[in-house]
Amino acid sequence: MRIGVIGAGAVGGTLAALLASAGHEVEVTARGAQLDAIRAGGLRLDGGWGEHLARLTANATLAETPELVVLATKAQDAATALAANATRIGSTPILVVQNGLGGLRVAHEEAPDSPLLGGLALFAASYLEPGHVTVTAALPVIVGAGPGADRAQLESLAAVLAEAVPIEVTDDITGAQWTKLLINHVNALPAITGLSVQEVVADRGLRRIMTASMRETVRIARRIGVRFGRVQGVSGSLLGLVGALPLVLGQQFPRLLARRMGAVPNPGSTLQSIRRGQLTEIDYLNGAVVAAAAEHGLTAPVNAAIVALVHEVERAGTFLSPTEVASRIIL
Ligand SMILES: NC(=O)C1=CN([C@@H]2O[C@H](COP(=O)(O)OP(=O)(O)OC[C@H]3O[C@@H](n4cnc5c(N)ncnc54)[C@H](OP(=O)(O)O)[C@@H]3O)[C@@H](O)[C@H]2O)C=CC1
Numbered sequence: 001m002r003i004g005v006i007g008a009g010a011v012g013g014t015l016a017a018l019l020a021s022a023g024h025e026v027e028v029t030a031r032g033a034q035l036d037a038i039r040a041g042g043l044r045l046d047g048g049w050g051e052h053l054a055r056l057t058a059n060a061t062l063a064e065t066p067e068l069v070v071l072a073t074k075a076q077d078a079a080t081a082l083a084a085n086a087t088r089i090g091s092t093p094i095l096v097v098q099n100g101l102g103g104l105r106v107a108h109e110e111a112p113d114s115p116l117l118g119g120l121a122l123f124a125a126s127y128l129e130p131g132h133v134t135v136t137a138a139l140p141v142i143v144g145a146g147p148g149a150d151r152a153q154l155e156s157l158a159a160v161l162a163e164a165v166p167i168e169v170t171d172d173i174t175g176a177q178w179t180k181l182l183i184n185h186v187n188a189l190p191a192i193t194g195l196s197v198q199e200v201v202a203d204r205g206l207r208r209i210m211t212a213s214m215r216e217t218v219r220i221a222r223r224i225g226v227r228f229g230r231v232q233g234v235s236g237s238l239l240g241l242v243g244a245l246p247l248v249l250g251q252q253f254p255r256l257l258a259r260r261m262g263a264v265p266n267p268g269s270t271l272q273s274i275r276r277g278q279l280t281e282i283d284y285l286n287g288a289v290v291a292a293a294a295e296h297g298l299t300a301p302v303n304a305a306i307v308a309l310v311h312e313v314e315r316a317g318t319f320l321s322p323t324e325v326a327s328r329i330i331l
Pocket residue numbers: 006007008009010011012029030031032034060072073074075077080081084097098099100120121122123124125126127268269272278281
């Protein structure tokens with residue numbers, strides 16, 4: 001199949017290299033040093049899914065009309081990236097692989113004629129130098145039907161993707177996005193401290209703050225009527241417990257997530273943006289909780305404090321120590 005991957009960073013680069021290895025004709029879009037590196041030497045993928053050197057067609061915008069588009073930019077870049085490729089996209093199906101809650105809505109606004117699939121990458125990948133991506137945790141991708149896509153399209157595209165990566169199909173992409181949003185509460189503290197997810201979870205004080213942000217989100221979600229979808233054994237009832245149990249017991253949840261990431265340090269995608277000197281996606285992660293709470297006349301003080309600290313680190317370019325974080329987020 002002809003597949004166009006928009007945004008060949010950690011997730012897009014991983015999918016592009018694996019889809020090309022599976023025999024698909026892959027064109028990627030990238031920018032800056034990443035575009036230059038892929039054009040000059042291909043994209044090197046290593047880690048959990050083995051070594052691949054993918055010689056990909058790479059351009060600033062798609063040169064060919066694909067049969068499937070994979071959108072894998074950070075949330076804040078999605079609308080611009082889709083608009084820049086609108087002519088080539090036309091009515092081509094788009095798989096939006098993004099964290100946060102708004103990816104399918106933005107894609108539907110920018111590409112109203114395209115059937116949309118939502119994708120949630122459970123795998124972890126690091127893009128820290130141009131032309132090179134490492135898979136630090138080899139876990140599946142969840143896909144579900146979004147606006148304009150029916151079950152048959154979902155199943156046939158899932159079968160294509162499954163030639164390259166493990167795929168799980170969900171009937172409830174919105175519920176799964178909320179559960180993934182909760183899992184992504186592991187992202188912010190690494191971005192604030194410069195530590196990996198595993199190091200943050202191993203630190204008692206940081207783990208308490210992470211757990212408190214998760215509990216706050218579960219409680220808000222319950223009050224505004226969110227139904228969490230099942231993601232890799234993480235169910236609505238498990239999350240109900242995270243929201244209800246005392247903080248000390250709720251901490252088993254981030255511990256479980258860190259264990260599933262394995263031993264290879266995972267910086268998470270938010271810290272990677274900071275390390276590359278870029279703005280982060282935090283307004284679409286913990287910030288989405290703050291916004292959802294505000295829409296319903298509620299507040300999310302722990303998540304708001306976390307968002308503010310990530311923005312502070314973005315601006316200052318220096319990380320905070322665990323002690324400084326504990327003194328800034330009083331539980
Ligand atoms: N990394 C991970 O382990 C995981 C990430 N995710 C989610 O997947 C999504 C993608 O994340 P991730 O891969 O980490 O992000 P990256 O920043 O690594 O990759 C996104 C890439 O898109 C490029 N890009 C942005 N706008 C354009 C454009 N207009 N044209 C061409 N290229 C563009 C960026 O370029 P530039 O570098 O110049 O900004 C960057 O290389 C996010 O929503 C993230 O939360 C989900 C699960 C795991």
